[in-house]
Amino acid sequence: MYRRRMDIAGEWIRGETVEVSQAWLDEHRFRLRPQFFVIHDDAGVTVDAGNDGLPDSGWTKKDISAWLKGKGEVVGGYNTKSKLLDMVGTVLNLPAPEPEPVVEEVPVEEAVEEQNITGDEE
Numbered sequence: 817m818y819r820r821r822m823d824i825a826g827e828w829i830r831g832e833t834v835e836v837s838q839a840w841l842d843e844h845r846f847r848l849r850p851q852f853f854v855i856h857d858d859a860g861v862t863v864d865a866g867n868d869g870l871p872d873s874g875w876t877k878k879d880i881s882a883w884l885k886g887k888g889e890v891v892g893g894y895n896t897k898s899k900l901l902d903m904v905g906t907v908l909n910l911p912a913p914e915p916e917p918v919v920e921e922v923p924v925e926e927a928v929e930e931q932n933i934t935g936d937e938e
Contacts, residue, residue: 871904
């Protein structure tokens with residue numbers, strides 16, 4: 817089985833690994849359908865929606881992980897892009913620290929000594 821190459825006269829042969837540059841991959845990415853091609857070690861293209869510097873679906877997993885690590889989060893194991901974006905949401909929406917309870921000092925009324933009046937005090 818083979819497929820015609822889109823950049824030069826030639827063919828892609830099924831199961832044969834072909835090494836290409838990142839620049840080539842970026843240029844022809846839209847033609848490489850995932851059901852036909854397996855891409856390894858792709859740096860990907862990060863597009864920051866809104867240019868706000870906050871990770872979103874346009875960011876690559878590698879860049880999202882780096883951002884999280886820069887914020888002090890531990891990113892380990894296999895994480896999907898959506899799981900990483902959930903972690904970003906958690907970092908950005910950190911719960912406000914609960915205020916310490918305020919303890920008001922209530923003035924203690926001075927104990928009034930009861931004086932037993934026996935009638936001899938006069």
